[in-house]
Amino acid sequence: MDAVIEKLKNARSAAVLTHINEDPDALGSAFALCHVLRGMGKTAVCYVSEKPQERHKFIGGDYVIYDKDKTYEHDLCVCVDCGDMKRLGDRIKLFKSICSTANIDHHRTNTLFADANYVEGETSSTGEILFKIFEKMGAALDDTAARYLYTAICSDTGCFKYSSVTPDTFRIAARLIGYNFDFAEIARLLFDTDDLNVTRFKAALMDSVESYAGGKISLVRMTADMYEKYSVPETEAPNGVEIPRRIEGTQIAVCVKEKHNRIEVSLRSNGRADVSAIAEGFGGGGHRAAAGYKITGKTMDEAARAVIAACENAVTAL
Ligand SMILES: [Mn+2]
Structure with a gap:
């Protein structure tokens, strides 16, 4: 110091x-x-x-x-x-x-x-x-x-x-x-504050949460058309991963987000799963409980499928 x-x-x-x-x-x-x-x-x-x-x-x-x-x-x-x-x-x-x-x-x-x-x-x-x-x-x-x-x-x-x-x-x-x-x-x-458009954007994310591995994995997708639909610029988009993270029983929360023609994946662990290991597997990094990575040249579906498979392996290994 x-x-x-x-x-x-x-x-x-x-x-x-x-x-x-x-x-x-x-x-x-x-x-x-x-x-x-x-x-x-x-x-x-x-x-x-x-x-x-x-x-x-x-x-x-x-x-x-x-x-x-x-x-x-x-x-x-x-x-x-x-x-x-x-x-x-x-x-x-x-x-x-x-x-x-x-x-x-x-x-x-x-x-x-x-x-x-x-x-x-x-x-x-x-x-x-x-x-x-x-x-x-x-x-x-x-x-x-x-x-x-x-x-x-x-x-x-x-x-x-x-x-x-x-x-x-x-x-x-x-x-x-x-x-x-x-x-x-x-x-x-x-x-505890969001503007009205972000609130509606969040509601749409909540409405479309996907659940895998018997509820241990919860995922949201933020697609490019949503920024337009809810009049929220990409830079002001909500922190999507906070939505699945709140769902009871979730061990790994995931947000797959389209951003500048690439895909950003955010991961949060609520328990023992080490999400930094999952992120590292895709070239990213972070902490045990919060990690992420970016990928290019993949569709939203491909990116989501790959991360779900990696998370399923992680939760079954626990
Ligand atoms: Mn800091």
């Missing part, structure tokens, strides 16, 4: 990056870090790969959408919540152009790609790690920084429900809600 703190303290101007398809842990962590660095009198800019999703607008924060044809000058590049340099997308160019780099993350598989790396593979969220870094640095938090960090932690813990939550997570959350911001609203916007 000290090597990363050293870099943060010495920087005059920092570029803060996070992984592509920015999620609230990534955004909250990046915005919190920029805000705290600015509070220390430094320049800090958060570069995102694309405009954050509509549903994450409430997080706020200011950012620059990265343009690979532009040059940006900074003396430090900090990556947060990014397990692999490849997950920077186009911003790899920016990362490589900055002479000093740091990496703060909670992905167990982090490739330690920066000059100074601080990775806690067991910690719930990057937000939680950043809180500890700020504390050790003696950096002052304020209501805004606390709100960003709380958003990050709340999101990556499924609202403090996942097994990654520890007594430390709650102690940190308790400190954060001592600041002045509406933490109940954050939980509501993260977990």
Whole structure:
């Protein structure tokens, strides 16, 4: 941790990056870090790969959408919540152009790609790690920084429900809600709010859940025509795999999704099945309980059949 703190303290101007398809842990962590660095009198800019999703607008924060044809000058590049340099997308160019780099993350598989790396593979969220870094640095938090960090932690813990939550997570959350911001609203916007079109899209997914292996495998298909039918852009589509995951008796939940002329498969395990092993079999990866992969050149039906067969093998082997 000290090597990363050293870099943060010495920087005059920092570029803060996070992984592509920015999620609230990534955004909250990046915005919190920029805000705290600015509070220390430094320049800090958060570069995102694309405009954050509509549903994450409430997080706020200011950012620059990265343009690979532009040059940006900074003396430090900090990556947060990014397990692999490849997950920077186009911003790899920016990362490589900055002479000093740091990496703060909670992905167990982090490739330690920066000059100074601080990775806690067991910690719930990057937000939680950043809180500890700020504390050790003696950096002052304020209501805004606390709100960003709380958003990050709340999101990556499924609202403090996942097994990654520890007594430390709650102690940190308790400190954060001592600041002045509406933490109940954050939980509501993260977990209990969908726009009307997304709600109808979800209803269609619920209505078409498929069940295999005596109910141990539950699957939904998200097809390209559904984005149009429900007027939901592909980038704002619901997290489909959460729907079959809720069905009682499900050991493996699957979402097969058509996206940019390829198929994305998301897998969740509710029990002993290791879905990262299934994903690896198709060239993907992830965690025991959450994994995925992408394939091209297959139809929806072929992709679904292949993943169902792999899941059936996995649940019979248990
Ligand atoms: Mn995260």
